[in-house]
Amino acid sequence: MAKPPKQIPAAHSSPPRPATETARVSGDDIHILRPGLHSQAGDLPFAGPSSQRPPETEGGTRQPAVEVSEMLTRHQPGESSTAPDALNLSARPTTPTFLPAHLAIRLTPATDSPEGIRYDGRDRIYVDMREGTAMVSKNPDGHYQLTSANELVPSGYRVERIRETHLWQKLQPGATRRPAADEADSVAGPSKRARVEDDQSAQAETLSGVLDLSSRQWRNWGQSTRPTSGQSVEIDGLHYPIVSQIVRSNTPVVCIKHPHFNPERFDAFEQMLVDEPALQPRWATRSADNRWAVADTRLPFERSLTRSVAESFEYLSGQSSRAVAKTLFYQSRGAEVINGEGLQVLGQTLRHWENRAIPAPRRSLADPLMLLPIQPTLNDGTFGGKIELPSASAANLQRIDFDSAKFPDQWREYSATPRNANLQKLFKSVLEKSGYTVSPPNHSLLENALVFYRPGLSVLFAMKLPTISAAFIRRYTKPGSELNNSAALMQLDDAGRQRLSALLAQDNVIYLVGGIDPLNSQTPSLFVLREG
Structure with missing residues (x-):
C-alpha cells in the first residue's frame, strides 16, 4: 500500500x-x-x-x-475598496x-x-x-x-x-541586530563595557522612537461609526473615544484614548508610561469653526510620572518621588479615578514643576510640600502632645524624604559634627538646591526653625527642626509660635512685619517639621512632614 x-x-x-x-x-x-x-x-x-x-462548532470547539x-488589508479612508489579488506575490x-x-x-x-x-x-x-x-x-x-x-x-x-x-x-x-535585553551577552568581556555602551545607545534610540509622532499612530484609534457607549469626538470623518469628562459647546480640549487602554487609575497609568507610552491619551483641541484636531507634535507625558517628579526635584528619595506622583495624580481630579480634565491638570502641573515657565493650574498643586497632609497631634498626657513619625514606605504620601546618598558631601560634613546648627545648615543647602530661597538661620526662632519660600509662589514655609529620638516627635510649641514670638518679630522692619501679617491673614503660611529619620540608619534620609 x-x-x-x-x-x-x-x-x-x-x-x-x-x-x-x-x-x-x-x-x-x-x-x-x-x-x-x-x-x-x-x-x-x-x-x-x-x-x-x-x-462554536457542533463538537463544542470554539472557532x-x-x-x-x-x-x-485594512483600507484607509479614501482608498479603493477593491480586494487585493491573493496570488500577487510581487x-x-x-x-x-x-x-x-x-x-x-x-x-x-x-x-x-x-x-x-x-x-x-x-x-x-x-x-x-x-x-x-x-x-x-x-x-x-x-x-x-x-x-x-x-x-x-x-x-x-x-x-x-x-x-x-x-x-x-x-x-x-x-542596521545590524543588537541582542535584546534578555539575551545572553557573548561579546563583551568581564568589564561589560561594550554592553554598557550598547545599552546607552539602545536607550537613546528607544526614547527617540517613542517620541517620534510623525506616523500619527493615533489615527488608528478611530472608528467609522460612533461608539454605542461612552463619549467621543469626530475627527476627519472618524469617531474617537475620549477619556470621560464634561464636554460643553465651548470645551476647548479633550483627551482621545487608545481603544486598548482606559487610563483611570495611577498604577495602570504609570505602568503604561513605562512599558508602552504610545498607549497614552492625546490632546484634541477644538477650533473656532468647531472642528477637532489632535495636537501630535509631542507626547503629553514623555516619561513616567515618578521620573518626571524625580527630575524636577533631584534630591527626593525614590519612594517620595513615587508618592508625590501618585498624590498629584489623585489631586489633579480630586479622586482616585482620573478624567480628561484631571489629565490636563496633571500635565500642566508637571510642566510647571519642570521649568516654572507656565503657571500652576491650581495653587494647591504649585509645590510638592503643599501636597503633604497635616499630621495629627496626639494627646499623650504631656504638654503639647506628640506626632507619630509616618513610615517612609507608607502607601500614601505622608512625608517627603531627601535621600542623603544624593548629597554625600553635605551629609558627610553634618555626620562629622551632628549639631543643631549643622542640621540647619544641611537643610538650608538641600532646600536651596531644590529651588527654594532660605532665610539665614535665626537663633531667635523656636526649635531651630528655618523660614523659606519658592520664588513666584506667595506661600511662606516655616519648618521646625526639633530633637527626635524615637518614632514620634514631641511637640513643645504650637504651629506658628516660631513666627509670632517677640524676639523674632523684633528683627523685622515695618515692611517685613506687614508682609508677615498679610501672609498669616491669608492663611499662606505652611508649618512643617523636619529632621533625620531615626529608624533608617542604613540609608539615612532627611524627612519633612506637615503639622496643623
Whole structure:
C-alpha cells in the first residue's frame, strides 16, 4: 500500500509556540488590562465587536478568535475598496497593514511572550508597533518581516523589538541586530563595557522612537461609526473615544484614548508610561469653526510620572518621588479615578514643576510640600502632645524624604559634627538646591526653625527642626509660635512685619517639621512632614 504524501508546511508557518504561553483568548475572555491589573467586576474594559462570542462548532470547539477574512488589508479612508489579488506575490507593501482595534484585541496579549509576540486563532503571529498591530513572519535569516494574509511569502520590511519593551519598530537598512535585553551577552568581556555602551545607545534610540509622532499612530484609534457607549469626538470623518469628562459647546480640549487602554487609575497609568507610552491619551483641541484636531507634535507625558517628579526635584528619595506622583495624580481630579480634565491638570502641573515657565493650574498643586497632609497631634498626657513619625514606605504620601546618598558631601560634613546648627545648615543647602530661597538661620526662632519660600509662589514655609529620638516627635510649641514670638518679630522692619501679617491673614503660611529619620540608619534620609 502506497504511503500518503508527506505534507510540507507553508512558507509562512509560524515558529512553535512556547509551552509556557497561555491559551488563546477571545474578546469575552479578556480581563487583563496590564500585568497584574484587572478590570473591576461588572465593568467591561472594551466595548464593540470584540465582546461578541465567536461561534462554536457542533463538537463544542470554539472557532479561532480571528478569521482569515478579517486579516485582509485594512483600507484607509479614501482608498479603493477593491480586494487585493491573493496570488500577487510581487507586490511589496511600503507601510504595515494594521489590524482594526476590535480585531487586535482578540489576539493573545503581548505580555504572554518575552518578545511581545501575539497570536490569532490560527497561530499566525503579530507584533505591536507604535502605529498599531501588524502581522509578521519569520524569514530564513531569523528576522521578523511584515506580511499580510493575502501573500504566501512575506514582502514587507523587517522589524525588530525595541529593547526592554513589548513594542517593535522598523529595522533600518544596513542596521545590524543588537541582542535584546534578555539575551545572553557573548561579546563583551568581564568589564561589560561594550554592553554598557550598547545599552546607552539602545536607550537613546528607544526614547527617540517613542517620541517620534510623525506616523500619527493615533489615527488608528478611530472608528467609522460612533461608539454605542461612552463619549467621543469626530475627527476627519472618524469617531474617537475620549477619556470621560464634561464636554460643553465651548470645551476647548479633550483627551482621545487608545481603544486598548482606559487610563483611570495611577498604577495602570504609570505602568503604561513605562512599558508602552504610545498607549497614552492625546490632546484634541477644538477650533473656532468647531472642528477637532489632535495636537501630535509631542507626547503629553514623555516619561513616567515618578521620573518626571524625580527630575524636577533631584534630591527626593525614590519612594517620595513615587508618592508625590501618585498624590498629584489623585489631586489633579480630586479622586482616585482620573478624567480628561484631571489629565490636563496633571500635565500642566508637571510642566510647571519642570521649568516654572507656565503657571500652576491650581495653587494647591504649585509645590510638592503643599501636597503633604497635616499630621495629627496626639494627646499623650504631656504638654503639647506628640506626632507619630509616618513610615517612609507608607502607601500614601505622608512625608517627603531627601535621600542623603544624593548629597554625600553635605551629609558627610553634618555626620562629622551632628549639631543643631549643622542640621540647619544641611537643610538650608538641600532646600536651596531644590529651588527654594532660605532665610539665614535665626537663633531667635523656636526649635531651630528655618523660614523659606519658592520664588513666584506667595506661600511662606516655616519648618521646625526639633530633637527626635524615637518614632514620634514631641511637640513643645504650637504651629506658628516660631513666627509670632517677640524676639523674632523684633528683627523685622515695618515692611517685613506687614508682609508677615498679610501672609498669616491669608492663611499662606505652611508649618512643617523636619529632621533625620531615626529608624533608617542604613540609608539615612532627611524627612519633612506637615503639622496643623
